Every structure is written in C-alpha cells, then in structure tokens.
Amino acid sequence: MQNTLMEDRQLSSTPKFSAKYVPFNADSNSTESYHLDEIIYRSTSGGLLDVQHDMEALKKFDGKYWRSLFDSRAGKNTWPYGSGVWSKKEWVLPEIHCVDIVSTFEGNSNLFWARRFGKQVVGMNDLWVKNCGVSHTGSFKDLGMTVLVSQVNRLRRLNKPVVAVGCASTGDTSAALSAYCAMAGIPCIVFLPANKISMAQLVQPIANGAFVLSMDTDFDGCMQLIREVTAELPIYLANSMNSLRLEGQKTAAIEILQQFDWQVPDWVIVPGGNLGNIYAFYKGFHMCKELGLVDKIPRLVCAQAANANPLYLYFKSGWKDYKAVKAKTTFASAIQIGDPVSIDRAAYALMNSNGIVEEATEEELMDASAQADSMGMFTCPHTGVALAALIKLRKKGVIAPNDKTVVVSTAHGLKFTQSKTDYHSKQIADMACRYANSPVQVKADLKSVMEALSNFLQQHSKS
Ligand SMILES: Cc1ncc(COP(=O)(O)O)c(C=O)c1O
Ligand SMILES: N[C@@H](CCOP(=O)(O)O)C(=O)O
Numbered sequence: 001m002q003n004t005l006m007e008d009r010q011l012s013s014t015p016k017f018s019a020k021y022v023p024f025n026a027d028s029n030s031t032e033s034y035h036l037d038e039i040i041y042r043s044t045s046g047g048l049l050d051v052q053h054d055m056e057a058l059k060k061f062d063g064k065y066w067r068s069l070f071d072s073r074a075g076k077n078t079w080p081y082g083s084g085v086w087s088k089k090e091w092v093l094p095e096i097h098c099v100d101i102v103s104t105f106e107g108n109s110n111l112f113w114a115r116r117f118g119k120q121v122v123g124m125n126d127l128w129v130k131n132c133g134v135s136h137t138g139s140f141k142d143l144g145m146t147v148l149v150s151q152v153n154r155l156r157r158l159n160k161p162v163v164a165v166g167c168a169s170t171g172d173t174s175a176a177l178s179a180y181c182a183m184a185g186i187p188c189i190v191f192l193p194a195n196k197i198s199m200a201q202l203v204q205p206i207a208n209g210a211f212v213l214s215m216d217t218d219f220d221g222c223m224q225l226i227r228e229v230t231a232e233l234p235i236y237l238a239n240s241m242n243s244l245r246l247e248g249q250k251t252a253a254i255e256i257l258q259q260f261d262w263q264v265p266d267w268v269i270v271p272g273g274n275l276g277n278i279y280a281f282y283k284g285f286h287m288c289k290e291l292g293l294v295d296k297i298p299r300l301v302c303a304q305a306a307n308a309n310p311l312y313l314y315f316k317s318g319w320k321d322y323k324a325v326k327a328k329t330t331f332a333s334a335i336q337i338g339d340p341v342s343i344d345r346a347a348y349a350l351m352n353s354n355g356i357v358e359e360a361t362e363e364e365l366m367d368a369s370a371q372a373d374s375m376g377m378f379t380c381p382h383t384g385v386a387l388a389a390l391i392k393l394r395k396k397g398v399i400a401p402n403d404k405t406v407v408v409s410t411a412h413g414l415k416f417t418q419s420k421t422d423y424h425s426k427q428i429a430d431m432a433c434r435y436a437n438s439p440v441q442v443k444a445d446l447k448s449v450m451e452a453l454s455n456f457l458q459q460h461s462k463s
Helices: 002-012 063-075 085-094 115-122 141-157 174-183 198-206 217-230 244-249 251-259 277-288 309-316 343-351 361-373 381-395 413-424 446-462
Strands: 021-023 047-055 111-112 126-129 163-168 188-193 211-215 235-237 267-272 299-305 357-362 405-409
Touching: 021 244, 047 244, 063 251, 085 244, 111 251, 115 126, 115 211, 115 361, 115 381, 126 251, 141 163, 141 244, 163 174, 163 217, 174 188, 174 198, 188 198, 188 217, 198 211, 198 413, 211 217, 217 235, 235 277, 244 267, 244 277, 251 277, 267 277, 267 381, 277 299, 277 343, 299 343, 299 381, 309 343, 309 357, 309 361, 357 361, 357 381, 361 381, 361 413, 381 405, 381 413
Parallel strands: 126 405, 163 188, 163 235, 188 211, 267 299, 267 405, 299 357
Antiparallel strands: 021 047, 111 126
16 A cells, blocks of 8 residues: 555656547547536447547656656556556546545466467467466456446545446456445346357356346347446446546457567457457557557458357458448357447457458368367457458458467366367267367276277377
C-alpha cells in the first residue's frame, strides 16, 4: 500500500491525464463526447463509441519515458500496477482512483516461442504464441472485465443507478464478468444460449453466484435481448459493445511489444467473433506508435470459423458488401457469432493495419489444434482457428518463413475438453481426426503391457 501512495503522489505531480467517450471513427468536426461516468453505449446516431484519451497530455512524455515506466511495473505486486492492465493505467482509465479498482492481477500472460510447431508444421523460425488464456478465468476477457467492473464499482460509489451488471455470452465473457462482480460484491446477470457453451464455461458463472438465464436461442439472440434489457433497467452492459472493455483488452498488444523488448512483430493473428478484440489489438499497437514507443505496427490477421464468418465474407467482397449471417455450429463455440457488434471496429482495424481475414473449416481448426497440442500446447478451438489460418497463409505464401509472427491464444484448452475427447476418440462425423491419439486398451498383466510397449518402441525407433 505504501508504494501505491507514493505512485499516486508522483502521478498527481504530473499533468492530468483524461479520457472520454466519443463516437467511433467520428469525422473531425464532431463535438459529441461524454464523460466516462455517464452510462452510455451508443452515439446519438446509433453508432459505436470509442474511449478517446487526451493524447496531447500523454505526448508530453516521450516513448522512452512510457517504455521505462511500463517496464518498471511489470511483474511487481504494487497495487494496482502489478496487473498487466493497470501497469498501463494512464492509457486505460487514467482518472479512476486505485481504491475502486477490482483486479486479479490479470495480464502479464506468457508469450512463448512455438519452436517445434513453427519448424515442423509451418516452416517458420520466429513463431510465437501469446497465451491470453492463462488467466484468472481462463480467457482474455479478464483484461477487459477488470476495467469495466472497476468503473462500475466507481459508478456505484458515486451513487449512479447501477443495480447489477449483465452480459450475453458464449461462455468466456460471462465467466470473467461473474468472477469480477463476485470479487466486488456486485450482482451479475448472464444470458447464455442453451446447450451452446461448454460445461466448464457454464459452471463458472454458476459457481461465482451469478443469476444465469439459459435461453433457447443463439448468442446473437442473447445479445439482442441484453441490449433491450439494459436499455430498460438499471443493469450495466458488460459486452464489448461497451468500449470500456477494449481499453483493458488493448493492453495485450502493448504487452506483446514489451515482451519483445519493444520490437514490432510482422504479423499478429487473432481469432474473431463479436470482433471487439481485433480492434483492441489495433488500438494498443496504434497508441504505442503514436506515442513513440515503436515506429510501426504489425499487420493484423483476423481468423474466423468458416461456420461463423461474416467478417471473412465482408473482407472477400473488398469491404464493399456486409451482411450478418446465421452462424452455424462450430467447435469454436465462443466465436459462433453471425451478427458481430464490432463489425465496423474490426473493418477499421484491418484496413488501417494492411490486415487480412482468413477462415478455417471445422476439420482445419480441429487438426491445427490437435497438432499444436501434440507439440506441447493445450489449445482451445479458437486458437485452433488462428493456427489453421496461419497454416493456410503460409501455404499461400502470404506469411514468409522468417516473418516474426504472433498467434493470440484466447482461452485455456481445459475449458474445451469435450471437443478434444471427441476428436481423440474419433467420434466426430465426417472428420478423419488425422492427429487423434486414442488410449490403447490393454489387459493389466505384464505380458500384455510388454507387448504394447514393444509395439510403441518399435514405431518410435523407426521415426
Ligand atoms: C476464446 C475466445 N476467442 C475469441 C473470441 C473472439 O473475440 P471477439 O468477440 O472480441 O472477436 C472470443 C469471444 O468472442 C472468445 O471467447
Ligand atoms: N466470446 C464472447 C462473446 C461475447 O463477446 P464480447 O467480447 O462482446 O463480450 C463470450 O465469451 O461471451
């Protein structure tokens, strides 16, 4: 606590940083803006909002200052700066008081060299995985939720009308929201599409004491309902339509640069569903460039499941023709979304990063995930989508063998064991499950065990 007070004093002697809501991608004449203490999710024209920082105040410090400030906080336990998100507090929610912050010291996830997968599967020597699923609730959603729930904590202290916080979810948003709300003692409501999320995801909000409504619809149906409900009742909306979330999520991009000692990768591949995260990555990279921490940004790839691919189709039309789709069932269930809220943010991020969109079939994503697992990872199917996209882009020659490339792993594989079990027991219709590794049934006697081992060792002496 001592350190916190010292840091607070230091910051109060520096220029005051601030942020406000503005319409997303507003034209330069727009004067529309809102204080972050207002409860608002859409601009007057009905468009998305964005959190705009006072860049002039931030620019009073050069890139070197910000790099060393962020580096000095990494991995420490000083409240709240030991969090990977709050270590960038001045760029996230500059005005929130430290006592209002609700944090599990999220972020600071490992970025590892995927050496064997890189070499053997895609012929690359500089392939990295940013492990955002190694996190308090097992997905990258914690990065955004610490920011949103902290702001709600502040709003409630200011006696603003927030009785509960609510979201629609394919599993990970609800897990993160319920955990952070439970930590702060704030009532939490989640709308889930019945039978469309994994058991491990479903049990998270239940265990964290959320009010769970399971509905006979898909994610898009739940999203529509939560939007209507939060317009009527004093329930604060926690989906990424609420631009506060993206302020936390963008810190993963800053963290990647920091972990590379401020070297910029050539490519970053992110699986996309409701499409807030791809914009959050763009925003984090862009801010680092604008404030002089780096001199360029990576090219972004958004990877979608072919069964839920509205952004891919939009990209293929040369960004001319956008239509929502009816998302079909996919093993990448957390991105089974046909009408993404942040479609405009995603298109903007990709157009401004010379980015591309790739898609993966069910077989491609499950095979890529299984191959990665066989090389020591334990990937969720969404990470499988991103890896399958990488494999395709390498085959097409779009990504070169020496390109420094980061695949963003968005959730922990342990949330998705059922699909792995089905794959490895070859229980999936119309799928060869080429990398399945089924357990060998053997009698519990030495002779049978020795026979099985001898077969195994023979195979391996040949390989
Ligand atoms: C595990 C996982 N990966 C990827 C995504 C896609 O993120 P976004 O909705 O921000 O595109 C989600 C949620 O949608 C998710 O839960
Ligand atoms: N995958 C998400 C879908 C909702 O996305 P959000 O970022 O808009 O909350 C989930 O886990 O619910």
